[in-house]
Amino acid sequence: MKVATHHLRCTECGAVITGSAVNSIFRCPDCNGLYDVIYPWSPATGSSEANNHNLPNASALRWLWQERRTSTLPIDQSGVWRFRDLFPIVEDPANIVTLREGNTPLYDLPRCAKAVGLDSLLAKHQGMNPTGSFKDTGMTAALSVAADRKFEWVACASTGNTSAAMAAYAARAGLRSIVFIPEGKIAWGKLSQSMDYGALTIQLKTDFDGCVRILTDLVTRFPIYLLNSVNPYRLEGQKTPAFEILEQLEWQVPDHIVVPGGNLANSSALGKGFMEMHRLGLISRIPKISIIQAEGANPLYRWYMDSNRIMRPVTADTRATAIRIGNPASWRKAANVIDKLGGWCEQVSEQEIALAKAQIGAEGVGCEPASAVTFAGLKKLVALGKVTREERVVLILTGHTLKDSQYTIDYHRGELLTEAENAQISAEDQALHAALRKPPIVLEPDSDVVLHALESHMKLAQPV
Numbered sequence: 001m002k003v004a005t006h007h008l009r010c011t012e013c014g015a016v017i018t019g020s021a022v023n024s025i026f027r028c029p030d031c032n033g034l035y036d037v038i039y040p041w042s043p044a045t046g047s048s049e050a051n052n053h054n055l056p057n058a059s060a061l062r063w064l065w066q067e068r069r070t071s072t073l074p075i076d077q078s079g080v081w082r083f084r085d086l087f088p089i090v091e092d093p094a095n096i097v098t099l100r101e102g103n104t105p106l107y108d109l110p111r112c113a114k115a116v117g118l119d120s121l122l123a124k125h126q127g128m129n130p131t132g133s134f135k136d137t138g139m140t141a142a143l144s145v146a147a148d149r150k151f152e153w154v155a156c157a158s159t160g161n162t163s164a165a166m167a168a169y170a171a172r173a174g175l176r177s178i179v180f181i182p183e184g185k186i187a188w189g190k191l192s193q194s195m196d197y198g199a200l201t202i203q204l205k206t207d208f209d210g211c212v213r214i215l216t217d218l219v220t221r222f223p224i225y226l227l228n229s230v231n232p233y234r235l236e237g238q239k240t241p242a243f244e245i246l247e248q249l250e251w252q253v254p255d256h257i258v259v260p261g262g263n264l265a266n267s268s269a270l271g272k273g274f275m276e277m278h279r280l281g282l283i284s285r286i287p288k289i290s291i292i293q294a295e296g297a298n299p300l301y302r303w304y305m306d307s308n309r310i311m312r313p314v315t316a317d318t319r320a321t322a323i324r325i326g327n328p329a330s331w332r333k334a335a336n337v338i339d340k341l342g343g344w345c346e347q348v349s350e351q352e353i354a355l356a357k358a359q360i361g362a363e364g365v366g367c368e369p370a371s372a373v374t375f376a377g378l379k380k381l382v383a384l385g386k387v388t389r390e391e392r393v394v395l396i397l398t399g400h401t402l403k404d405s406q407y408t409i410d411y412h413r414g415e416l417l418t419e420a421e422n423a424q425i426s427a428e429d430q431a432l433h434a435a436l437r438k439p440p441i442v443l444e445p446d447s448d449v450v451l452h453a454l455e456s457h458m459k460l461a462q463p464v
Contacts (some may be wrong), residue, residue, distance in 0.1 A: 006089055034333065041280070068082045109395075127400035157409065159322055165195050180204055245394060251283065263291075293346075293348075346380050354417060357372035374395040
């Protein structure tokens with residue numbers, strides 16, 4: 001009899017089942033909790049230590065992962081599947097679906113570091129994945145499981161990035177995909193991707209959470225594989241950037257990871273990755289993980305500030321469309337990561353997001369608005385003394401700047417914020433905005449006119 005490579009454990013009641021026994025909505029039938037994927041070396045429920053007799057050899061793993069970098073095999077060239085020893089979730093490796101995702105850059109942001117008062121600041125840019133967002137790392141894992149289990153149809157509800165990733169990987173695997181999106185509440189640049197990759201796109205006259213409700217009902221009636229972040233196999237792929245960060249820092253552990261908070265699976269996945277590295281003896285300590293939400297979509301922040309710790313869904317409203325989620329499915333997993341790793345949760349305004357995005361962009365590193373909440377939130381963490389000058393901080397940038405190009409265009413034209421929002425910006429930040437905005441200059445086709453404009457422009461001071 002074949003021994004199972006993994007099991008699923010309910011994060012609420014601790015019930016353990018085989019991977020093949022999970023229901024179509026990936027929730028525990030006893031308590032409605034979400035599942036985590038566990039392995040023979042995972043700790044027992046309630047234990048802080050791994051089962052030592054099942055631990056892989058840490059030094060051998062490091063050597064193997066490095067050796068795979070020179071391989072020409074697609075699964076070795078993937079920055080996700082290169083680490084497949086720590087998530088054996090696919091029975092037949094031939095069913096692995098990859099677009100060479102992962103291996104994303106870790107950028108230095110010296111001007112942003114100076115602006116916020118840190119000695120250094122790094123950004124792990126997950127927007128450099130094949131479809132332009134961090135969702136690719138999770139989708140390659142979960143969709144490979146769908147292919148391995150012989151599903152024909154896959155589906156997700158999405159604010160944009162998930163749909164793009166799912167449609168691309170489904171197309172690559174020869175599966176058929178369905179996308180449910182909230183009408184008029186996503187960036188069209190993202191939706192264009194799922195259409196291009198052949199997905200059946202259905203707009204519902206509701207918000208993201210309403211789309212999730214409809215999809216959850218449908219997958220209980222038809223053999224459709226659910227690929228939203230409640231699917232625990234998504235998180236197994238999304239934990240691998242933690243491994244990459246450690247490799248890129250030569251296994252020196254950063255002090256703090258700052259993550260955007262939408263449906264909250266990404267922070268959960270990264271926390272799982274770092275904790276697994278610690279259990280395996282690959283690192284001696286675990287970084288803090290802090291989660292930043294937009295003020296208009298801040299249910300976790302409200303939970304964090306509530307002395308009773310009650311999660312209350314909100315009606316989400318933010319221009320950072322990727323995190324416009326009012327009832328996050330993975331909130332308890334994310335809350336556990338904050339509590340276990342000693343991080344914090346903060347919220348930032350639309351004005352703060354816009355300024356942070358422009359400051360990151362001025363470094364030559366573009367990101368979507370939802371990514372910029374990390375830098376906006378970091379400013380607050382530094383001001384509150386929760387991050388000190390000498391700490392090594394890594395921002396997780398989740399999406400590429402071209403995911404929402406209209407946001408960027410509106411910002412530089414001065415059309416993004418309302419008069420009321422502009423009136424709330426401090427004089428200091430108004431000056432920063434003025435220096436950062438670079439709208440196109442319309443001139444007559446006359447060399448003297450152009451030269452005069454250039455001379456005037458060259459006299460202006462560069463923004464810090």
